Amino acid sequence: MTAPLLTLEGVHTHIGAYHILHGVDLEVPRGQLTMLLGRNGAGKTTSLRTIMGLWHASQGRIHFDGKDITAGATPDISQLGIAYVPENMGIFADLSVKENMLLAARAARSVDDIDTKRLEWIFDLFPAMKKFWLHPAGKLSGGQKQMLAVSRAIVEPRKLLLIDEPSKGLAPAIIANMIAAFRELKQTDTTILLVEQNFNFAKQLGDTVAVMDDGKIVHRGQMAELAENEDLQTRLLGLSLAAHH
Structure with missing residues (x-):
């Protein structure tokens, strides 16, 4: 097994008076697409922003490609080969x-x-x-x-893409185009950490999955296993695919 490209160990993030991340442990395998799922407010976007150095971890460590980037400045983190696509797209x-x-x-x-x-x-x-x-x-x-x-x-070329809710508000035809594009990206050895609310989108693309709740990772595993287990989906995400076709 090769070492994960990105690891978060016990990461806490405070934003002002708010304690958002409560000890996040996450591994993003090299060359795979990892889905980060969870209800609204679970801490998914905060996790991406903390990795990118837009907000700084108040506790814990973040390692990328063998380097400690916990206290890194965003431009320096970007130079290491990480690109971030925020939910508001940033264009x-x-x-x-x-x-x-x-x-x-x-x-x-x-x-x-x-x-x-x-x-x-x-x-x-x-x-x-x-x-x-x-x-x-x-x-x-x-x-x-x-x-x-x-x-x-x-x-x-980037080593890691952090992408926040790419399918949000998009028509089904555009989502299908996005899925096809991400599938091609996966063939280029680009590692992707993708936050998504659309479970159908997630199950078509994800290799591995991490589910967040209340600022912590509460489930890690293969995306295919979660896609097949409606009881687990309901418990972790409050949904089952049967109701979301």
């Missing part, structure tokens, strides 16, 4: 799709510096990015903005 509405992509490609000074093969690969994943290349990002539909947010995160 620049007044800039074109092209300009958004160029900003995300840190090594590029102009679009000509972006790896052409990689750009074509992204256009294959998300044809709307090519179609609306010169359009202001703010004019894109919700689904297209989400595609742009993911495209920005993968414009350069």
Whole structure:
């Protein structure tokens, strides 16, 4: 067994007076897609933000690829090869799709510096990015903005993608496109930690799963096992797939 790419050990996070994470223990296996599930308010987004250094752990350790990043600054953590796609997508509405992509490609000074093969690969994943290349990002539909947010995160090779609720508010056809794109991403040895509320989305993509409740990890295992066990789904998430087709 290779060592996990990312580990959180006993991580606590306070935001002001609020104690959000209560000793999170999490392993993200290298080269796999790990789903982070849980009810609203369980601490999923806080976990991603803490990994990214946007909020700092008040206790515990975070290791990424053999390095301790617990107290790291967000730009330094990003330089190690981690990209974060927040729930609000973080795109620049007044800039074109092209300009958004160029900003995300840190090594590029102009679009000509972006790896052409990689750009074509992204256009294959998300044809709307090519179609609306010169359009202001703010004019894109919700689904297209989400595609742009993911495209920005993968414009350069990354070791780890942290993605917060990519299917939220999207039409079924767009979700199907997202699932196909993430499946392709999984073939590129990119490790992904993905927060999701849509269980159907999660079960189609996840290799491993961690379920959060009240700021702690309460279940870890294979996604396929959780997808087949309705009793466990109901106990952990208050749902069963039978009621959520």
